Amino acid sequence: MTVLFEPHRREAQQFAVLLGSDVHVAVAPADLARLLAEYPGEQLVILGPGVELGDALAIAADYRLSRPALGVVLIRHRVDVGLLGEAIRAGVREVVPTNDPAALLAACARSMEISRQMAPTTGRRIGGAGFGGRDAKVITVFAAKGGCGKTTMATNIAAALAAGGARRVCLVDLDLAFGDVAIMLQLVPERSIADAVALGDQLEEVSLRALLTPHSPGLDTLLAPAGPAEAERITQGLVVEVLGLLRGMFDYLVIDTPPAFTDHVLAALDASHVHVLLTTPDMPALKNLRITLDTFDLLDLPKENRLVVLNRSDAKVGLSASDIERATRASVSAHIPSSRDVPVSINRGVPIMVDSPQHPVSKSIREFALGRLTNPSGPAEPSRAGGLRGLLGRGR
Ligand SMILES: Nc1ncnc2c1ncn2[C@@H]1O[C@H](COP(=O)(O)OP(=O)(O)OP(=O)(O)O)[C@@H](O)[C@H]1O
Numbered sequence: 001m002t003v004l005f006e007p008h009r010r011e012a013q014q015f016a017v018l019l020g021s022d023v024h025v026a027v028a029p030a031d032l033a034r035l036l037a038e039y040p041g042e043q044l045v046i047l048g049p050g051v052e053l054g055d056a057l058a059i060a061a062d063y064r065l066s067r068p069a070l071g072v073v074l075i076r077h078r079v080d081v082g083l084l085g086e087a088i089r090a091g092v093r094e095v096v097p098t099n100d101p102a103a104l105l106a107a108c109a110r111s112m113e114i115s116r117q118m119a120p121t122t123g124r125r126i127g128g129a130g131f132g133g134r135d136a137k138v139i140t141v142f143a144a145k146g147g148c149g150k151t152t153m154a155t156n157i158a159a160a161l162a163a164g165g166a167r168r169v170c171l172v173d174l175d176l177a178f179g180d181v182a183i184m185l186q187l188v189p190e191r192s193i194a195d196a197v198a199l200g201d202q203l204e205e206v207s208l209r210a211l212l213t214p215h216s217p218g219l220d221t222l223l224a225p226a227g228p229a230e231a232e233r234i235t236q237g238l239v240v241e242v243l244g245l246l247r248g249m250f251d252y253l254v255i256d257t258p259p260a261f262t263d264h265v266l267a268a269l270d271a272s273h274v275h276v277l278l279t280t281p282d283m284p285a286l287k288n289l290r291i292t293l294d295t296f297d298l299l300d301l302p303k304e305n306r307l308v309v310l311n312r313s314d315a316k317v318g319l320s321a322s323d324i325e326r327a328t329r330a331s332v333s334a335h336i337p338s339s340r341d342v343p344v345s346i347n348r349g350v351p352i353m354v355d356s357p358q359h360p361v362s363k364s365i366r367e368f369a370l371g372r373l374t375n376p377s378g379p380a381e382p383s384r385a386g387g388l389r390g391l392l393g394r395g396r
Protein backbone atom coordinates (compact mmCIF):
# COMPACT_ATOMS: atom_id res chain seq x y z
CA MET A 1 0.00 0.00 0.00
CA THR A 2 1.01 3.63 -0.56
CA VAL A 3 -0.30 6.80 1.03
CA LEU A 4 -0.80 9.81 -1.23
CA PHE A 5 -1.33 13.23 0.32
CA GLU A 6 -2.77 15.75 -2.15
CA PRO A 7 -5.29 18.39 -1.05
CA HIS A 8 -6.75 18.89 -4.54
CA ARG A 9 -9.10 15.99 -5.12
CA ARG A 10 -8.87 16.08 -8.90
CA GLU A 11 -5.07 15.85 -8.93
CA ALA A 12 -5.18 13.28 -6.14
CA GLN A 13 -7.42 11.14 -8.33
CA GLN A 14 -5.07 11.40 -11.32
CA PHE A 15 -2.03 10.36 -9.28
CA ALA A 16 -3.99 7.58 -7.61
CA VAL A 17 -4.90 6.14 -11.02
CA LEU A 18 -1.26 6.24 -12.05
CA LEU A 19 -0.08 4.58 -8.85
CA GLY A 20 -2.52 1.68 -9.09
CA SER A 21 -5.16 0.16 -6.88
CA ASP A 22 -3.22 -0.04 -3.64
CA VAL A 23 -3.27 3.67 -2.77
CA HIS A 24 -4.89 5.45 0.14
CA VAL A 25 -5.53 9.12 -0.50
CA ALA A 26 -5.33 11.81 2.18
CA VAL A 27 -6.64 15.29 1.34
CA ALA A 28 -5.80 16.94 4.68
CA PRO A 29 -2.93 16.62 7.19
CA ALA A 30 -5.27 14.97 9.69
CA ASP A 31 -6.16 12.24 7.12
CA LEU A 32 -2.47 11.62 6.53
CA ALA A 33 -1.70 11.31 10.24
CA ARG A 34 -4.67 8.97 10.72
CA LEU A 35 -3.72 6.73 7.79
CA LEU A 36 -0.10 6.47 8.87
CA ALA A 37 -1.12 5.68 12.44
CA GLU A 38 -3.53 3.04 11.15
CA TYR A 39 -0.83 1.41 9.00
CA PRO A 40 2.39 1.34 11.05
CA GLY A 41 4.10 -0.87 8.46
CA GLU A 42 3.51 1.64 5.62
CA GLN A 43 6.73 2.30 3.71
CA LEU A 44 5.88 5.08 1.27
CA VAL A 45 4.12 8.41 1.41
CA ILE A 46 3.81 10.60 -1.68
CA LEU A 47 3.29 14.32 -1.17
CA GLY A 48 1.48 15.84 -4.16
CA PRO A 49 2.19 19.21 -5.79
CA GLY A 50 -0.74 20.79 -3.92
CA VAL A 51 0.94 20.28 -0.52
CA GLU A 52 2.65 23.54 0.57
CA LEU A 53 6.43 23.14 0.43
CA GLY A 54 6.86 24.14 4.08
CA ASP A 55 4.28 21.54 5.16
CA ALA A 56 5.87 18.88 2.98
CA LEU A 57 9.34 19.49 4.44
CA ALA A 58 7.94 19.48 7.98
CA ILE A 59 6.19 16.14 7.33
CA ALA A 60 9.40 14.64 5.91
CA ALA A 61 11.52 15.94 8.80
CA ASP A 62 9.04 14.62 11.34
CA TYR A 63 8.73 11.10 9.92
CA ARG A 64 12.44 10.89 9.20
CA LEU A 65 12.97 10.75 12.97
CA SER A 66 9.85 8.94 14.10
CA ARG A 67 9.62 6.42 11.22
CA PRO A 68 12.94 6.30 9.31
CA ALA A 69 11.80 3.37 7.12
CA LEU A 70 8.92 5.47 5.73
CA GLY A 71 10.08 6.94 2.43
CA VAL A 72 8.82 10.38 1.39
CA VAL A 73 8.54 11.17 -2.32
CA LEU A 74 7.71 14.75 -3.20
CA ILE A 75 6.01 15.85 -6.43
CA ARG A 76 6.59 19.46 -7.53
CA HIS A 77 5.58 21.48 -10.56
CA ARG A 78 9.18 22.70 -10.85
CA VAL A 79 12.30 20.91 -9.65
CA ASP A 80 15.57 22.80 -9.30
CA VAL A 81 18.80 22.23 -7.45
CA GLY A 82 17.86 24.62 -4.61
CA LEU A 83 14.61 22.77 -3.95
CA LEU A 84 16.37 19.43 -4.25
CA GLY A 85 18.94 20.39 -1.61
CA GLU A 86 16.27 21.69 0.77
CA ALA A 87 14.12 18.60 0.32
CA ILE A 88 16.99 16.18 0.83
CA ARG A 89 18.10 18.01 3.96
CA ALA A 90 14.56 17.61 5.35
CA GLY A 91 14.67 13.86 4.69
CA VAL A 92 12.71 13.62 1.42
CA ARG A 93 14.05 10.64 -0.56
CA GLU A 94 13.16 11.80 -4.06
CA VAL A 95 11.69 14.86 -5.75
CA VAL A 96 9.97 14.33 -9.11
CA PRO A 97 8.30 16.73 -11.53
CA THR A 98 4.51 16.65 -11.92
CA ASN A 99 4.59 15.86 -15.61
CA ASP A 100 6.86 12.81 -15.48
CA PRO A 101 4.85 9.74 -14.46
CA ALA A 102 7.72 7.37 -15.32
CA ALA A 103 10.05 9.27 -12.97
CA LEU A 104 7.43 9.09 -10.21
CA LEU A 105 7.01 5.33 -10.55
CA ALA A 106 10.78 4.79 -10.65
CA ALA A 107 11.25 7.02 -7.56
CA CYS A 108 8.56 5.09 -5.68
CA ALA A 109 10.20 1.76 -6.61
CA ARG A 110 13.61 2.98 -5.40
CA SER A 111 12.16 4.31 -2.16
CA MET A 112 10.33 1.01 -1.50
CA GLU A 113 13.56 -0.87 -2.11
CA ILE A 114 15.38 1.31 0.45
CA SER A 115 12.57 0.79 2.96
CA ARG A 116 12.65 -2.94 2.43
CA GLN A 117 16.38 -2.96 3.12
CA MET A 118 15.82 -0.86 6.25
CA ALA A 119 13.05 -3.04 7.64
CA PRO A 120 13.62 -3.72 11.35
CA THR A 121 14.22 -7.43 10.72
CA THR A 122 17.40 -6.62 8.84
CA GLY A 123 18.69 -4.46 11.68
CA ARG A 124 20.23 -1.96 9.25
CA ARG A 125 20.34 1.74 9.98
CA ILE A 126 20.68 4.93 7.98
CA GLY A 127 24.31 6.00 7.88
CA GLY A 128 25.62 2.60 8.95
CA ALA A 129 28.39 1.00 6.92
CA GLY A 130 26.54 0.44 3.69
CA PHE A 131 22.96 0.05 4.82
CA GLY A 132 22.29 -1.09 1.29
CA GLY A 133 24.27 -4.12 2.47
CA ARG A 134 26.32 -4.32 -0.72
CA ASP A 135 30.01 -4.09 -1.40
CA ALA A 136 30.43 -3.20 -5.04
CA LYS A 137 33.29 -4.33 -7.20
CA VAL A 138 34.74 -1.17 -8.75
CA ILE A 139 35.82 -1.15 -12.39
CA THR A 140 37.51 1.88 -13.95
CA VAL A 141 37.76 2.16 -17.74
CA PHE A 142 40.78 4.24 -18.70
CA ALA A 143 42.94 5.23 -21.69
CA ALA A 144 45.39 8.12 -21.75
CA LYS A 145 44.52 8.78 -25.39
CA GLY A 146 41.13 10.32 -26.24
CA GLY A 147 38.62 8.60 -28.48
CA CYS A 148 39.73 4.98 -27.83
CA GLY A 149 36.16 3.99 -26.97
CA LYS A 150 36.17 4.40 -23.15
CA THR A 151 32.61 5.67 -22.90
CA THR A 152 31.40 3.10 -25.43
CA MET A 153 33.04 0.33 -23.38
CA ALA A 154 31.91 1.69 -20.01
CA THR A 155 28.25 2.01 -21.04
CA ASN A 156 28.18 -1.43 -22.67
CA ILE A 157 30.03 -3.12 -19.79
CA ALA A 158 27.53 -1.54 -17.38
CA ALA A 159 24.58 -2.77 -19.48
CA ALA A 160 26.10 -6.26 -19.75
CA LEU A 161 26.65 -6.51 -15.98
CA ALA A 162 23.16 -5.18 -15.15
CA ALA A 163 21.70 -7.79 -17.53
CA GLY A 164 18.19 -6.34 -17.34
CA GLY A 165 18.17 -6.22 -13.53
CA ALA A 166 20.15 -9.34 -12.60
CA ARG A 167 22.77 -7.17 -10.86
CA ARG A 168 22.68 -3.63 -9.49
CA VAL A 169 25.14 -1.47 -11.39
CA CYS A 170 26.00 2.22 -11.16
CA LEU A 171 27.77 3.83 -14.11
CA VAL A 172 29.72 6.87 -12.86
CA ASP A 173 30.77 9.55 -15.34
CA LEU A 174 34.07 10.92 -14.04
CA ASP A 175 34.77 12.73 -17.32
CA LEU A 176 33.61 15.70 -15.30
CA ALA A 177 34.21 18.46 -17.84
CA PHE A 178 33.12 16.68 -21.03
CA GLY A 179 31.14 13.64 -19.93
CA ASP A 180 29.30 11.73 -22.65
CA VAL A 181 27.44 9.11 -20.64
CA ALA A 182 24.18 11.10 -20.56
CA ILE A 183 24.15 11.63 -24.28
CA MET A 184 25.16 8.04 -25.07
CA LEU A 185 22.28 6.76 -22.91
CA GLN A 186 19.78 9.47 -23.89
CA LEU A 187 19.46 10.68 -20.30
CA VAL A 188 18.52 14.19 -19.26
CA PRO A 189 21.22 15.37 -16.83
CA GLU A 190 18.93 17.07 -14.32
CA ARG A 191 21.12 15.90 -11.45
CA SER A 192 24.83 15.27 -11.41
CA ILE A 193 27.73 14.53 -9.13
CA ALA A 194 28.18 18.33 -8.83
CA ASP A 195 24.98 18.49 -6.75
CA ALA A 196 26.80 16.46 -4.10
CA VAL A 197 28.96 19.55 -3.40
CA ALA A 198 25.95 21.43 -1.99
CA LEU A 199 25.00 18.52 0.26
CA GLY A 200 28.09 18.98 2.43
CA ASP A 201 27.64 17.05 5.68
CA GLN A 202 24.29 15.76 4.46
CA LEU A 203 25.98 13.53 1.89
CA GLU A 204 24.94 9.99 2.74
CA GLU A 205 23.37 7.05 0.94
CA VAL A 206 19.82 8.38 0.88
CA SER A 207 20.77 11.86 -0.38
CA LEU A 208 23.23 10.41 -2.89
CA ARG A 209 20.55 8.10 -4.25
CA ALA A 210 18.48 11.18 -5.12
CA LEU A 211 21.31 12.37 -7.40
CA LEU A 212 21.31 9.19 -9.50
CA THR A 213 19.61 9.07 -12.88
CA PRO A 214 18.04 5.67 -13.56
CA HIS A 215 18.58 4.15 -16.99
CA SER A 216 16.99 0.70 -17.02
CA PRO A 217 16.31 -2.14 -14.56
CA GLY A 218 19.53 -2.73 -12.61
CA LEU A 219 21.37 0.21 -14.16
CA ASP A 220 21.65 3.64 -12.52
CA THR A 221 24.00 6.45 -13.48
CA LEU A 222 25.76 9.26 -11.67
CA LEU A 223 26.15 11.81 -14.43
CA ALA A 224 28.81 14.43 -15.03
CA PRO A 225 27.86 18.09 -14.61
CA ALA A 226 26.60 20.10 -17.55
CA GLY A 227 29.92 21.88 -18.13
CA PRO A 228 33.52 22.50 -17.04
CA ALA A 229 32.63 25.35 -14.65
CA GLU A 230 30.60 23.08 -12.40
CA ALA A 231 33.24 20.35 -12.66
CA GLU A 232 35.78 22.73 -11.07
CA ARG A 233 33.93 22.58 -7.76
CA ILE A 234 34.29 18.81 -7.42
CA THR A 235 37.24 17.88 -5.24
CA GLN A 236 39.17 14.64 -5.14
CA GLY A 237 37.89 14.15 -1.57
CA LEU A 238 34.30 14.36 -2.76
CA VAL A 239 34.93 11.69 -5.41
CA VAL A 240 36.45 9.40 -2.75
CA GLU A 241 33.44 9.94 -0.51
CA VAL A 242 30.90 9.41 -3.30
CA LEU A 243 32.57 6.21 -4.52
CA GLY A 244 32.73 4.90 -0.95
CA LEU A 245 29.00 5.44 -0.47
CA LEU A 246 28.09 3.98 -3.87
CA ARG A 247 30.03 0.83 -3.00
CA GLY A 248 27.53 0.16 -0.24
CA MET A 249 24.59 0.57 -2.60
CA PHE A 250 25.49 -1.49 -5.69
CA ASP A 251 27.02 -4.77 -6.86
CA TYR A 252 29.23 -3.06 -9.46
CA LEU A 253 30.46 0.46 -10.08
CA VAL A 254 31.66 1.11 -13.62
CA ILE A 255 33.61 4.37 -13.92
CA ASP A 256 34.11 6.22 -17.19
CA THR A 257 37.08 8.61 -17.25
CA PRO A 258 38.59 11.48 -19.24
CA PRO A 259 41.81 10.77 -21.15
CA ALA A 260 44.09 12.24 -18.46
CA PHE A 261 45.47 11.45 -15.00
CA THR A 262 43.34 14.02 -13.17
CA ASP A 263 43.00 13.99 -9.37
CA HIS A 264 39.56 12.46 -9.83
CA VAL A 265 40.90 9.69 -12.04
CA LEU A 266 43.63 8.93 -9.50
CA ALA A 267 40.97 8.64 -6.80
CA ALA A 268 38.98 6.24 -9.00
CA LEU A 269 42.03 4.13 -9.83
CA ASP A 270 42.86 3.87 -6.12
CA ALA A 271 39.32 2.77 -5.34
CA SER A 272 39.14 0.18 -8.14
CA HIS A 273 39.43 -3.59 -8.10
CA VAL A 274 39.90 -3.68 -11.87
CA HIS A 275 41.50 -1.25 -14.32
CA VAL A 276 40.24 -1.79 -17.84
CA LEU A 277 42.92 -0.20 -20.04
CA LEU A 278 41.69 0.45 -23.54
CA THR A 279 43.76 0.73 -26.65
CA THR A 280 43.17 0.71 -30.38
CA PRO A 281 45.43 -0.85 -33.02
CA ASP A 282 47.39 2.26 -33.99
CA MET A 283 50.79 3.59 -32.98
CA PRO A 284 49.68 6.66 -30.96
CA ALA A 285 47.29 4.57 -28.85
CA LEU A 286 49.97 1.94 -28.37
CA LYS A 287 52.54 4.55 -27.27
CA ASN A 288 50.03 5.96 -24.79
CA LEU A 289 49.22 2.50 -23.43
CA ARG A 290 52.95 1.92 -22.84
CA ILE A 291 53.19 5.25 -20.97
CA THR A 292 50.03 4.42 -19.02
CA LEU A 293 51.44 1.07 -17.90
CA ASP A 294 54.68 2.75 -16.80
CA THR A 295 52.70 5.41 -14.93
CA PHE A 296 50.62 2.73 -13.22
CA ASP A 297 53.89 1.11 -12.09
CA LEU A 298 55.08 4.45 -10.71
CA LEU A 299 51.81 4.81 -8.86
CA ASP A 300 52.15 1.30 -7.39
CA LEU A 301 48.83 0.28 -8.90
CA PRO A 302 48.90 -3.53 -8.77
CA LYS A 303 49.65 -5.34 -12.04
CA GLU A 304 47.07 -8.03 -11.29
CA ASN A 305 44.25 -5.43 -11.40
CA ARG A 306 44.96 -4.50 -15.03
CA LEU A 307 43.04 -5.85 -18.00
CA VAL A 308 44.14 -4.55 -21.39
CA VAL A 309 41.35 -4.46 -23.98
CA LEU A 310 41.98 -3.97 -27.68
CA ASN A 311 39.07 -2.04 -29.17
CA ARG A 312 38.46 -2.03 -32.93
CA SER A 313 40.79 -5.03 -33.05
CA ASP A 314 40.02 -5.93 -36.65
CA ALA A 315 40.41 -2.46 -38.12
CA LYS A 316 41.86 -3.13 -41.55
CA VAL A 317 45.01 -1.04 -41.29
CA GLY A 318 45.67 -1.85 -37.66
CA LEU A 319 48.45 -3.46 -35.70
CA SER A 320 47.88 -7.03 -34.58
CA ALA A 321 47.27 -8.13 -31.01
CA SER A 322 50.70 -9.77 -30.94
CA ASP A 323 52.34 -6.49 -32.07
CA ILE A 324 50.61 -4.84 -29.14
CA GLU A 325 51.54 -7.53 -26.64
CA ARG A 326 55.16 -7.41 -27.79
CA ALA A 327 55.36 -3.63 -27.56
CA THR A 328 53.64 -3.30 -24.21
CA ARG A 329 54.68 -6.60 -22.56
CA ALA A 330 51.05 -6.88 -21.41
CA SER A 331 48.65 -9.55 -22.55
CA VAL A 332 45.40 -8.54 -24.23
CA SER A 333 42.35 -9.77 -22.28
CA ALA A 334 39.70 -9.01 -24.88
CA HIS A 335 39.37 -8.09 -28.54
CA ILE A 336 36.40 -5.92 -29.46
CA PRO A 337 35.76 -5.81 -33.21
CA SER A 338 35.26 -2.61 -35.14
CA SER A 339 31.81 -2.01 -36.58
CA ARG A 340 29.96 0.94 -38.00
CA ASP A 341 26.96 -0.25 -35.98
CA VAL A 342 28.73 1.14 -32.89
CA PRO A 343 28.53 4.82 -33.93
CA VAL A 344 25.02 4.16 -35.25
CA SER A 345 23.94 2.87 -31.81
CA ILE A 346 25.66 5.82 -30.10
CA ASN A 347 23.80 8.26 -32.29
CA ARG A 348 20.54 6.55 -31.39
CA GLY A 349 21.40 6.77 -27.69
CA VAL A 350 20.97 3.03 -27.09
CA PRO A 351 23.99 0.88 -26.15
CA ILE A 352 24.62 -1.77 -28.79
CA MET A 353 24.46 -4.33 -25.94
CA VAL A 354 20.79 -3.41 -25.45
CA ASP A 355 19.91 -2.75 -29.07
CA SER A 356 21.56 -5.82 -30.63
CA PRO A 357 22.64 -8.25 -27.91
CA GLN A 358 23.77 -10.81 -30.51
CA HIS A 359 25.98 -8.38 -32.43
CA PRO A 360 29.68 -9.47 -32.45
CA VAL A 361 30.63 -6.25 -30.58
CA SER A 362 27.98 -6.94 -27.89
CA LYS A 363 29.00 -10.58 -27.61
CA SER A 364 32.68 -9.80 -27.16
CA ILE A 365 32.02 -7.08 -24.55
CA ARG A 366 29.56 -9.35 -22.69
CA GLU A 367 31.99 -12.27 -22.73
CA PHE A 368 34.68 -9.99 -21.31
CA ALA A 369 32.36 -8.43 -18.70
CA LEU A 370 30.86 -11.68 -17.46
CA GLY A 371 34.03 -13.74 -17.86
CA ARG A 372 36.67 -11.37 -16.51
CA LEU A 373 34.85 -8.75 -14.44
CA THR A 374 32.48 -10.94 -12.41
CA ASN A 375 35.25 -13.42 -11.71
CA PRO A 376 35.27 -14.05 -7.94
CA SER A 377 38.94 -15.06 -8.11
CA GLY A 378 39.84 -11.50 -9.18
CA PRO A 379 41.42 -9.03 -6.76
CA ALA A 380 39.43 -8.95 -3.51
CA GLU A 381 40.46 -5.45 -2.57
CA PRO A 382 40.75 -2.16 -4.46
CA SER A 383 44.21 -0.89 -5.39
CA ARG A 384 44.82 1.41 -2.44
CA ALA A 385 48.19 2.31 -3.83
CA GLY A 386 50.54 4.62 -1.99
CA GLY A 387 53.56 5.87 -3.88
CA LEU A 388 54.14 8.85 -6.05
CA ARG A 389 50.69 10.47 -5.92
CA GLY A 390 52.14 13.96 -5.66
CA LEU A 391 53.85 13.72 -9.02
CA LEU A 392 50.58 13.42 -10.89
CA GLY A 393 47.26 15.14 -10.82
CA ARG A 394 48.24 17.82 -8.31
CA GLY A 395 47.13 21.30 -9.26
CA ARG A 396 45.04 20.20 -12.21
N1 LIG B 1 34.31 -1.04 -31.63
C1 LIG B 1 34.06 0.09 -32.29
N2 LIG B 1 33.76 0.08 -33.62
C2 LIG B 1 33.52 1.21 -34.28
N3 LIG B 1 33.56 2.43 -33.72
C3 LIG B 1 33.84 2.52 -32.41
C4 LIG B 1 34.10 1.36 -31.62
N4 LIG B 1 34.35 1.77 -30.35
C5 LIG B 1 34.25 3.11 -30.36
N5 LIG B 1 33.95 3.56 -31.59
C6 LIG B 1 33.75 4.97 -32.01
O1 LIG B 1 34.84 5.74 -31.54
C7 LIG B 1 34.39 7.03 -31.17
C8 LIG B 1 34.92 7.35 -29.79
O2 LIG B 1 34.31 6.51 -28.84
P1 LIG B 1 34.10 6.97 -27.33
O3 LIG B 1 33.41 8.28 -27.24
O4 LIG B 1 33.53 5.81 -26.61
O5 LIG B 1 35.63 7.16 -26.93
P2 LIG B 1 36.22 7.81 -25.59
O6 LIG B 1 37.51 7.10 -25.33
O7 LIG B 1 35.21 7.82 -24.51
O8 LIG B 1 36.50 9.29 -26.07
P3 LIG B 1 36.90 10.55 -25.13
O9 LIG B 1 38.32 10.36 -24.77
O10 LIG B 1 36.66 11.73 -26.02
O11 LIG B 1 35.99 10.52 -23.95
C9 LIG B 1 32.88 7.02 -31.23
O12 LIG B 1 32.48 7.70 -32.38
C10 LIG B 1 32.52 5.56 -31.34
O13 LIG B 1 31.41 5.37 -32.15
Ligand SMILES: [Mg+2]
Pocket (backbone or CB within 6 Å): 150, 151, 152, 175, 180, 257
Ligand atom coordinates in the same frame (compact mmCIF):
# COMPACT_ATOMS: atom_id res chain seq x y z
MG1 LIG C 1 34.43 9.39 -23.33
